[in-house]
Amino acid sequence: MSVCKVKEFSWTKFHDAPIVGILRGVDETTLERIIPIYVQAGLSTIEITLNTPNALAFIEKLSAAYPDLNVGAGTVCDLEGLDKALEAGAQFIVTPIVDQEVIAKCKSLEIPVFSGALTPTEIYTAWKAGATAVKIFPCSQFGANYVKDIKAPLNEIKVLPTGGVDSKNIQSFFKAGAYGVGMGGSLFPKALLVEGQEDALLSHFTALKDSF
16 A cells, blocks of 8 residues: 555644544535635635545545645545555544444554444454544434533543534533544535525534534
């Protein structure tokens, strides 16, 4: 595998705004319109899912064009997907499931990996395998109280609930012990992604950033 020179993930920027913005199925025109607004609002971490058409090209393009943006690959389910993501320049990896091979390789390469897991056993397994943080997914079915329940016995594990997080409840997840959150449709509502809604989208992003 020929891995291109990957920018180092900025933890400083992530901690300043601990949101992983998830883009799935977005087209290039929309991407080019919304990413400058995302950066302008002070948000700094973006995930392009590999099941998005042209995902690898998008990752490569964003990595080159936005040096201050953490650009990662999501929906990485195996080593083949991992290799392709790293070749494109992904700075971090997100999985929807626990794949210990993916976690181990990311750990060996010092690439942050947010492994998907749901049950206490899965969450502990991902953490023990070396996940940088564990993406509790799908958290939309359980909410912030589930995060609180998980953190009670597994308090040392960094968790990143994904699914069901929005502007109204985001702080409840952090109060429950979340290390960060993943946000897709609630962060990128379709009504605000269309041309002419740039000001409204900036206000939406800024309000989330200012909540920290």
